[in-house]
Amino acid sequence: KQEVTQIPAALSVPEGENLVLNCSFTDSAIYNLQWFRQDPGKGLTSLLLIQSSQREQTSGRLNASLDKSSGRSTLYIAASQPGDSATYLCAVPDTNAGKSTFGDGTTLTVKP
Amino acid sequence: GAVVSQHPSWVICKSGTSVKIECRSLDFQATTMFWYRQFPKQSLMLMATSNEGSKATYEQGVEKDKFLINHASLTLSTLTVTSAHPEDSSFYICSAGVPYGEQFFGPGTRLTVL
Numbered sequence: 001k002q003e004v005t006q007i008p009a010a011l012s013v014p015e016g017e018n019l020v021l022n023c024s025f026t027d028s029a030i031y032n033l034q035w036f037r038q039d040p041g042k043g044l045t046s047l048l049l050i051q052s053s054q055r056e057q058t059s060g061r062l063n064a065s066l067d068k069s070s071g072r073s074t075l076y077i078a079a080s081q082p083g084d085s086a087t088y089l090c091a092v093p094d095t096n097a098g099k100s101t102f103g104d105g106t107t108l109t110v111k112p
Numbered sequence: 113g114a115v116v117s118q119h120p121s122w123v124i125c126k127s128g129t130s131v132k133i134e135c136r137s138l139d140f141q142a143t144t145m146f147w148y149r150q151f152p153k154q155s156l157m158l159m160a161t162s163n164e165g166s167k168a169t170y171e172q173g174v175e176k177d178k179f180l181i182n183h184a185s186l187t188l189s190t191l192t193v194t195s196a197h198p199e200d201s202s203f204y205i206c207s208a209g210v211p212y213g214e215q216f217f218g219p220g221t222r223l224t225v226l
Contacts, residue, residue: 031213032213032214034214034215036217041203041222042219042220043118043205043217043218043219043220044156044205044217044220046214046216046217049214089155089156091156091215093215098144098146098209098210098213098215099146099158099161100146100156100158100207100215101158102148102155102156102157103155104154104155105155
C-alpha cells in the first residue's frame, strides 16, 4: 500500500525567501505525482504534474522535481510571497486505477 | 486543464436527513470518478471509486449503505450521505481524469450536520 509523507508539516518564512517542500512515497512504481495547493476552507488547485519519465517540471516560481528510485519529490518555491501562504499537498495515483494517495500536507506561512 | 464542478458548494442539514452531492466533469467524459473526504486540518482520504454504469468500489471502513454513489452518466457522479449525523460533517471532494494521467479535482462541498 502506497504511503506518502510530507516534511515539514509546517513552515514559516519571511517574504522573499526561497524554500523547499518535501514529499516521499514508499512505492516507487508510480505513473506520476501531482502537487496541489489548498487555501483554508477551499478545494484543491493543481500546481504541477510530473510524469514518471520526467525529472522536473516548472511553472513560474515553482519547480517540482521527481526522483522515482529514491521515492522523493520536492517542490521549490522561489522568492516566496505572502500570497503563497497555503497548505501544499502532494499526491500519487494508484498504479491500477488512478485513485490518489495524499500526503498530510505542508502548511506554509510567508510573513510580509 | 479540464474542469470538474461540484454542487452544492456548502450545505447545512439536520441530523437524520439525507444530502446529495453532485460531481460533474464539464468538458470531458469520465468513466471513473473518485470521492474523497477531508476532516479539519487533515489530508484527503479516498472514500470510494465511482464507476460509470456499475457499482462503486468502497475503501475499507467506508459504509456503502451510508454513502450511496451513483455514476449514471459519463459526466455525472453523485454521493448521497444518508441519515447524516454530526460526525459526517466534513469537506467532500471529487476528482476525475484519465487513468494514469492528471486528476482534476472539484472545488469541494462542505457539509455541516447539526
